[in-house]
Amino acid sequence: MAEQEVKLMKGNEALAHAAIRCGCDGYFGYPITPQTEVIETLSELKPWETTGMVVLQAESEVASINMLYGGGGTGKRVMTSSSSPGVSLMQEGISYMAGAEVPGLIVDVQRGGPGLGTIQPSQSDYFQATRGGGNGDYYILVLAPNSVQEMADFVDLSFELAFKYRIPAMILSDGVIGQMMEKVVLPPFKPRRTNEEIIKECPWAATGCKGRKPVVITSLELKPEIMEQRNLQLQEKYRKIRENEVRYETKFMDDAEYMIVAFGSAARIAEKTIELARAEGIKVGLFRPITLWPFPEKEIAEAAKKLKGILVAEINAGMMIEDVRLAVNGTVRCEHYGRLGGIVPEPEEMVKALKEKFL
Amino acid sequence: MNDIISPENLVYKKPELLNDTHMHYCAGCSHGVVHKLVAEVIEEMGMQENAIGVSPVGCSVFAYNYIDIDWQEAAHGRAPALASAIKRLWPERLVFTYQGDGDMACIGTAESIHALNRGENITLIFINNAIYGMTGGQMAPTTLIGQKTSTCPYGREPALHGYPLNLSEMAVTLPGTCFVTRQSVENVASIRKAKAAIKKAFTASMEGKGSSLVEIVATCNSGWKLPPVKANKWMEENMFKQYPKGDLKDTTNL
Amino acid sequence: MGKIKGAIVVNTDRCKGCSLCVVACPKDVIALTAKAVNVHGYQYAEAVRPDDCIGCASCGIVCPDGCISIYRKKMED
Numbered sequence: 001m002a003e004q005e006v007k008l009m010k011g012n013e014a015l016a017h018a019a020i021r022c023g024c025d026g027y028f029g030y031p032i033t034p035q036t037e038v039i040e041t042l043s044e045l046k047p048w049e050t051t052g053m054v055v056l057q058a059e060s061e062v063a064s065i066n067m068l069y070g071g072g073g074t075g076k077r078v079m080t081s082s083s084s085p086g087v088s089l090m091q092e093g094i095s096y097m098a099g100a101e102v103p104g105l106i107v108d109v110q111r112g113g114p115g116l117g118t119i120q121p122s123q124s125d126y127f128q129a130t131r132g133g134g135n136g137d138y139y140i141l142v143l144a145p146n147s148v149q150e151m152a153d154f155v156d157l158s159f160e161l162a163f164k165y166r167i168p169a170m171i172l173s174d175g176v177i178g179q180m181m182e183k184v185v186l187p188p189f190k191p192r193r194t195n196e197e198i199i200k201e202c203p204w205a206a207t208g209c210k211g212r213k214p215v216v217i218t219s220l221e222l223k224p225e226i227m228e229q230r231n232l233q234l235q236e237k238y239r240k241i242r243e244n245e246v247r248y249e250t251k252f253m254d255d256a257e258y259m260i261v262a263f264g265s266a267a268r269i270a271e272k273t274i275e276l277a278r279a280e281g282i283k284v285g286l287f288r289p290i291t292l293w294p295f296p297e298k299e300i301a302e303a304a305k306k307l308k309g310i311l312v313a314e315i316n317a318g319m320m321i322e323d324v325r326l327a328v329n330g331t332v333r334c335e336h337y338g339r340l341g342g343i344v345p346e347p348e349e350m351v352k353a354l355k356e357k358f359l
Numbered sequence: 360m361n362d363i364i365s366p367e368n369l370v371y372k373k374p375e376l377l378n379d380t381h382m383h384y385c386a387g388c389s390h391g392v393v394h395k396l397v398a399e400v401i402e403e404m405g406m407q408e409n410a411i412g413v414s415p416v417g418c419s420v421f422a423y424n425y426i427d428i429d430w431q432e433a434a435h436g437r438a439p440a441l442a443s444a445i446k447r448l449w450p451e452r453l454v455f456t457y458q459g460d461g462d463m464a465c466i467g468t469a470e471s472i473h474a475l476n477r478g479e480n481i482t483l484i485f486i487n488n489a490i491y492g493m494t495g496g497q498m499a500p501t502t503l504i505g506q507k508t509s510t511c512p513y514g515r516e517p518a519l520h521g522y523p524l525n526l527s528e529m530a531v532t533l534p535g536t537c538f539v540t541r542q543s544v545e546n547v548a549s550i551r552k553a554k555a556a557i558k559k560a561f562t563a564s565m566e567g568k569g570s571s572l573v574e575i576v577a578t579c580n581s582g583w584k585l586p587p588v589k590a591n592k593w594m595e596e597n598m599f600k601q602y603p604k605g606d607l608k609d610t611t612n613l
Numbered sequence: 614m615g616k617i618k619g620a621i622v623v624n625t626d627r628c629k630g631c632s633l634c635v636v637a638c639p640k641d642v643i644a645l646t647a648k649a650v651n652v653h654g655y656q657y658a659e660a661v662r663p664d665d666c667i668g669c670a671s672c673g674i675v676c677p678d679g680c681i682s683i684y685r686k687k688m689e690d
Contacts, residue, residue, distance in 0.1 A: 026448055054447045059473035063440040066433065066470070070413070070441025073431045076448045096434050195449070206429035206445075208452050210408035216423040218432035363620040363668075368686045370619075371670035373679025379627075382678055386655065387631030391677025547637060547671045580631075587631040 007184055011151040011177045014184045015081070015107060016041035019053070022156035023192040024105075025076035026054035028067035030086060033119040034175040035109035038081040051192055061086035065093030065106070072097060072104035072168075073217035075198040075205030077159050081107035083175075084125050085116060087133075094168050095134030098234070099219025101204070103162035105155065106140075107171045109178035112342040120342025121175030123264060126319035129172045130293040137231055139238050141169040141245065142292040144263040148182035156187060165241055166204070172292060174315065176265035176344060238294075247290035248299055252278070256285030258358060259303060261324050262313040263289050265344065270313050272347035277354055284311075284354065292320070297327035304328040309358040313350055314338045333358075374398040376407055378427050387587025389577035390419055392544040393457075393486060396554045398426050400561055401453070410453040411445050413438040415462040418492040422457050436467020439474035442481045446564075453561055455482040460501040461491045464526040468500075471526070471572075478535030478569040482560040485526065485572060487602060488579040496582035500524040503601055508582070523601055530572045531608045537569035539608040543576045543599075545591040556606075563611045571611075576602045615687045619668020621660050624680040628657035634672035634681060640665040643672055 009017070016038050019027060029039045039057060047053035054071075058064040064080045071078035082090065087108045097104055108129065112122035132138045141161050143154045154171050162169040199207050206217050221227040252274055253259065262270040267288040277284045287303055289296050304310060310332055312321035318336040325334050337353035339345045376398035384390045401410050407428060414422040416435035423430035433441045438456035446454040456463075463471045463485050471483060490508055491497040497510040501523050505514045515523075530539045538560050542553035553575060560571030576598050578590035585593055621643070628651060635643045635658065642665050645656040658681070660666060668685025 026444060028444060054444075056443070056447065058440065059469055062437065063443075063470055063473065066437035066440035067444035069433070069437075070431060071444035071448050073441070074411070074445055074448055078444065078448070092434050093437070100432070206411050206431050207449065208409045208411060209427070209429050214423075214427050214429050216430045216432065218423065218430075220420060220432055363618055363686045364622060364684045368668075368684040370668055370683050370685045371673040372682040373673075373676075377679055381627065381653075384677065386629035386677075387633055388677055391679070392675065395677075395679055544675075547674050550674050587633055588636050591633070 004185060007186060008181055009148065009184060010037055010179055010181050011148045011173060012037035012109065012179070013041045014148045014152040014186065015155060016045065017186050018152035018155040019079060020045060020047040020051055021187050021189050022159065023051070023077060023190045024053055024079055024155070024159070025192055026056070026071045026078040027080065028056050028058050028064045028071070028078065029080050030058050030061050030064050030082065032083045032086045034111055034178050035081050035083045035107065038107065053192065061089040062092065065090035068104040068106070069093050069097050069102055072102040073100065073206050075202030075207060079105035079107065081109065083109050083111045084113050084122070087125060087128065091134035094140060095132070095136055095138065096219050097168045098132065098138035098140060099136060100217045101166040102168070102217060103166050104168050105158045105162060105171065106168060107173060110172065110174040112340065118342035119175070121265060121315060121344055122342060123174055123266060123314050124316035124319065125172065126292065126314065126316060129170055130295065138234060139293050141165070141167055141241065142172050143169065144172045144290060144292050145177055146264050146267045146288065147177070148180065148184045151177060152184050152186055161245060165237055167237070172264065174265050242294040245291060246294050246296045246299065248296040249288045249290060250303065251286040253285035253287070253303060255283050257308045258282065258284040258311065258354065259287050259307050260284060260311045260313050260350070261287045261289070261300065261320065263292060263320065266313050266315050269345060269347055269350060273350035273354070276347055276351050282354065282359070295323045295327070297323065300324060300327040301329070304332045307332050310334045311354050311357060312336050313345070315344060316340065374402050376402050376427050377425055380424050382425055383421055384418065385581045387578070387580050387590065389488065389544050389575065390486060392550060393484065393553070393575055394422065394425055396550070396557050397457070397484065399554060400558045401428065403558065404453070404561060406453040409451065411449070413442045413445070413456040415456065415458040417459040417462045419457050419459060419486065420493070436462050436465070437470050438462065439467065439470040439483060443474045443477065443479045446479055446481050450480070453565060455484060455561065457484045458486070459492065460485070460487040460489065460499045464524050465500045472529065472533070475530050475570040475572060476533040476535040480564045480567050480569065482564050482571045482573060484557065485574040486577045487574055488577040488582070489598060490579045490582040492579045492582050503597055525602065527572055527574045527607055535570050536572060536608060537563050537610045538571040540606045541574040541576060541602055541604050543594065543604060545594060559611060559613050562613055568611050576604065615689055617667055617685060618688045619666035619683060619685045620663060621666060621672060622682045623658050625651050625657040627678050627680045628655060629653070629678060630655040630657055631677065633675045633677065634658050637671040637675040639669060639671060640667060642666045
């Protein structure tokens with residue numbers, strides 16, 4: 001059972017292995033720290049000789065995302081990865097994919113900004129990821145892994161969701177999760193779909209029009225009445241996703257008077273924070289949104305009913321806290337704690353913040 | 360007369376693949392002729408059901424409305440990136456882009472040069488009319504020195520606007536290209552050569568010989584503010600000096 | 614001796630009156646309508662000297678809108 005083997009590897013490496021194992025058809029990317037191990041690992045593993053997966057180093061992130069648009073538009077499982085400044089460059093293509101309803105996976109191993117910023121970890125792409133990021137009324141599905149295991153597990157999950165809803169999906173990771181080494185059980189091998197299966201399963205895809213009318217993958221429509229209808233269809237799809245695809249995790253919430261809301265690596269730090277705080281008698285629990293869009297707003301509102309306060313811990317200046325505040329709608333006081341510029345907060349700092357803000 | 364007009368005497372009609380949708384192009388626009396040629400070549404190669412075209416942003420954004428094959432509509436300049444991925448994922452398909460000079464030689468220079476240089480087995484069809492047509496006649500990288508457009512209304516001056524860009528000459532130097540040619544479609548002889556060039560490029564892509572760039576020096580009657588017949592004349596007298604016609608590179612052995 | 618005779622059929626509703634066929638015709642067979650216009654308001658191409666047509670297809674080949682079908686027959690006389 002080689003595929004059940006426990007490995008020790010970086011998040012970025014686990015992601016690359018998982019891509020090959022879950023039947024990914026193509027990876028298109030451009031080197032940028034701290035995610036470069038993804039394309040390096042793929043290049044070393046040479047999946048084009050085994051599963052037939054295409055791996056191509058593009059000339060830019062702009063090209064990568066448009067390769068994703070092209071490949072996804074033919075019904076293939078395609079992915080790219082980058083870090084924050086590169087993901088900014090991709091926003092044009094992501095918007096086109098959203099408009100043309102093309103599935104694909106974008107991995108953002110976040111680093112600090114703005115601009116060239118730093119190569120150290122950050123979670124300051126939260127707004128860019130959860131608000132669509134490019135032009136137009138759209139969302140993409142955003143999953144936030146908090147471990148190397150989830151870096152591996154979320155690849156297949158992202159593809160499944162992306163194709164189920166014909167939507168771009170993003171794994172919003174960060175420099176901590178991408179670079180840290182942990183044990184991981186890699187997913188079992190699953191064959192790539194054959195061209196015949198793709199043609200059958202994706203009648204919307206531009207695969208060559210044998211036996212059917214030609215299809216056009218486009219986001220363009222000049223007649224406003226039709227364009228409004230297309231937008232309304234997108235909104236209906238987003239409603240369904242909000243209804244069905246919210247994912248989250250809670251810990252230590254049974255007796256909690258306070259709650260830390262945190263995602264990704266901040267949630268890992270929050271777990272230690274909770275351990276330290278509980279040792280001091282502070283009853284605090286964890287709410288970890290796994291999908292950042294759709295955001296678990298109902299679940300947070302429900303959890304908030306019995307709380308005295310919520311600390312939103314993020315490695316940014318306060319982004320997800322806006323969604324938490326919208327969710328609880330003034331019923332509970334929400335405070336933020338975060339570090340900026342690539343500094344990763346220590347659990348002790350978070351305990352201190354919890355005390356200062358609420359006790 | 361009536362005994363002449365019967366199916367067995369038919370010598371020419373528009374290709375079936377070019378559908379009956381009324382084309383949005385201005386009267387006399389070169390795009391229509393090139394669309395016909397693309398459709399004819401795909402038909403002759405029997406690739407109607409195996410072709411995937413990538414249309415650009417610009418006048419030919421709606422190419423997908425006229426030629427009955429599968430299409431993807433790219434962001435401005437990015438068509439070669441889409442086409443690269445499509446061809447690598449579906450190597451048995453005929454994959455080509457259809458782009459104007461603003462799309463391919465300006466905003467998409469990086470994507471076109473790198474797709475060509477990687478030797479992707481695709482064809483880039485490059486309509487060069489030295490102006491931005493869709494947005495109403497602005498200066499393009501290919502606009503001639505002295506040529507007037509709405510963003511160089513006193514004529515293009517190198518000191519102000521830089522020089523015309525000869526993308527095809529650049530493409531010749533790239534090891535990934537197997538066929539780089541510059542054609543036009545203003546008369547029957549030119550059209551026949553242009554068609555042969557498109558067929559050679561498409562064939563080379565299916566035989567895995569590398570990238571092809573087929574530049575068509577074209578007119579933009581509306582942008583140039585000339586009636587179609589005069590626009591062809593202006594093209595012959597002015598465009599061909601900056602953009603000389605002929606095969607610039609051919610290693611296809613086809 | 615047989616003489617080559619040609620004929621054209623113009624899809625007048627598709628024609629935009631660009632005149633490229635008029636110029637391409639080696640026998641001056643085609644002209645734009647003087648007053649009549651099609652559904653889009655364009656003057657359109659028509660064979661004004663149909664007897665001179667040799668069916669060379671030049672008009673059809675240069676037509677950007679694919680409006681012209683050409684027929685050719687060797688006449689017995």
